[in-house]
Amino acid sequence: MKTELATAQISQYWKDGFIVIDDFLSEEELNTWRDALSAALDKRGSKKLPDRKTVGTLDDDESYYETVFTQRLNLWIDNPRMKELILDPRIGKMATELSDLDAIRCWHDQALIKPEWGNPTAWHLDVPFWSFHHKHAISIWVALDDATMQNGCLYFMPGSHLKTTYENPGITNDPNSIFDHYPEYRDVMPTAAPMKAGSCSFHNGLTIHSAGPNMTPYQRRAMTCGFMPDGATFNGIQNILSDEQFKALKIGDELNTEEQNPIVYSKG
Numbered sequence: 001m002k003t004e005l006a007t008a009q010i011s012q013y014w015k016d017g018f019i020v021i022d023d024f025l026s027e028e029e030l031n032t033w034r035d036a037l038s039a040a041l042d043k044r045g046s047k048k049l050p051d052r053k054t055v056g057t058l059d060d061d062e063s064y065y066e067t068v069f070t071q072r073l074n075l076w077i078d079n080p081r082m083k084e085l086i087l088d089p090r091i092g093k094m095a096t097e098l099s100d101l102d103a104i105r106c107w108h109d110q111a112l113i114k115p116e117w118g119n120p121t122a123w124h125l126d127v128p129f130w131s132f133h134h135k136h137a138i139s140i141w142v143a144l145d146d147a148t149m150q151n152g153c154l155y156f157m158p159g160s161h162l163k164t165t166y167e168n169p170g171i172t173n174d175p176n177s178i179f180d181h182y183p184e185y186r187d188v189m190p191t192a193a194p195m196k197a198g199s200c201s202f203h204n205g206l207t208i209h210s211a212g213p214n215m216t217p218y219q220r221r222a223m224t225c226g227f228m229p230d231g232a233t234f235n236g237i238q239n240i241l242s243d244e245q246f247k248a249l250k251i252g253d254e255l256n257t258e259e260q261n262p263i264v265y266s267k268g
């Protein structure tokens, strides 16, 4: 695993709000990740979360989203093998270095399988959906198949993390509806981020991003994880929290339980 970050990569992340790391996983590691994901997905069946069928935020039209991607969250919770891979402290260290933090927790991991002939992933920001607001929320996205401009690679609006807010423009069935909220981006050329299988990207939770449609008869698999800076507090949004967890939290409470948001890396 290529875990060393050059200063230039860190400054590029601060400037653009994302970076791509080519050949992040070795061939052998890629096979391990593919096998672990396949086993985790088989075990999970049709539930999005370990204990639930759905997540509130992305389900306004199930039938449209079923063809955007199959989404399975928090595989680390019911899958020790996946936990070892995606909550690897070396990945956590990279996330803390990129964000200049002391310690980082897992918000949620997420397998995103864009099926053959799948719809595009709408332009969106991540952190406005989450139960904390922080300008240093960061996600890793690991390509487990070649992600190309033909099968739905990621696209980013460079520098948008410096201009966006925590207000949630939402996701509708129009993949471009974010431009009603951020009209200044309607005329901006995004950066495509094609990646070979085993490469990865990191993006800031406030960076505007999307993925193209899958215009191929093969699926596009990715394993991702959203990281939350240690010390982040509850903002009143339920997102992936269970009704029980949601009811027990007050705005301002620290999200710091090991069962739900384990520390992935800490400098100290």
Ligand SMILES: O=C(O)CCC(=O)C(=O)O
Residues within 6 Å of the ligand: 069, 112, 114, 121, 126, 139, 140, 141, 209, 210, 211, 222, 224
């Ligand atoms: O894989 C995709 O289609 C979208 C990924 C994404 O939005 C994310 O990882 O935050």
Ligand SMILES: [Fe+2]
Residues within 6 Å of the ligand: 124, 125, 126, 209
């Ligand atoms: Fe996203």
